[in-house]
Amino acid sequence: MKKPATLFYILATIGILLIGYALLLASDRRIAMFLFDTLRRIENIGMGLTSFALTLLFFVKKNKITRYSHFLLIKIPARKKDYFIIANLAWFFLIPAGFVYYYLRVWRGDYAAADIQAALSHGQFLVCWMAVPLNILLALFLIGPETQAILFTGIRLNSFTRFVNELIFIIFILISLFTVLMLLVYGDFLSVLATLVITYVVMSVRARKLTLLEQEIE
Numbered sequence: 001m002k003k004p005a006t007l008f009y010i011l012a013t014i015g016i017l018l019i020g021y022a023l024l025l026a027s028d029r030r031i032a033m034f035l036f037d038t039l040r041r042i043e044n045i046g047m048g049l050t051s052f053a054l055t056l057l058f059f060v061k062k063n064k065i066t067r068y069s070h071f072l073l074i075k076i077p078a079r080k081k082d083y084f085i086i087a088n089l090a091w092f093f094l095i096p097a098g099f100v101y102y103y104l105r106v107w108r109g110d111y112a113a114a115d116i117q118a119a120l121s122h123g124q125f126l127v128c129w130m131a132v133p134l135n136i137l138l139a140l141f142l143i144g145p146e147t148q149a150i151l152f153t154g155i156r157l158n159s160f161t162r163f164v165n166e167l168i169f170i171i172f173i174l175i176s177l178f179t180v181l182m183l184l185v186y187g188d189f190l191s192v193l194a195t196l197v198i199t200y201v202v203m204s205v206r207a208r209k210l211t212l213l214e215q216e217i218e
Helices: 004-026 029-034 036-062 068-073 080-092 094-108 117-141 160-186 189-217
Strands: none
Touching: 004 036, 004 068, 029 036, 036 160, 036 189, 080 094, 080 117, 080 189, 094 117, 094 189, 117 189, 160 189
């Protein structure tokens, strides 16, 4: 697999096959009766994996990445407003993503329609309430001049300030990736897409911040 796109095509195919396998077995009532929970998990993972693979495939195609080494050449947005636009679009996309996730579960028979109202209301409230502090945090990290940088900026612990920033961003990135994994396992395919975009924003802000710190040291 010399081309990254091939890897994501394979992962997407595996995801689709898992969905098809689960639906095929579920069509047999006797099998579905004994393996209901297992089949649901397989279908969920298939949906999450497909979304994960297709999102990264789009990213690879958009950035014209034909070799793995090209990942080291990806540039981040130079304009500050682009970060706010991308981050907020992805963040508020979690609201319709939640609707799709829960109503799909209702359609599959996992939940009763009356049981999801509280979860949807809490989800909407959390997304809207967290938008304010997250935008403030983003603004704080974007303090400084607009600059261009490489997304996968190397780790350089050549100052205490840089060490602290690296530690903060590593924590945020790990939280984002863990969230992607959990959403993938539960089959929340649209939230997988949104969280991957948010992870990209976090990594871009990291690259920008550390590039500016490096320029100050020089």
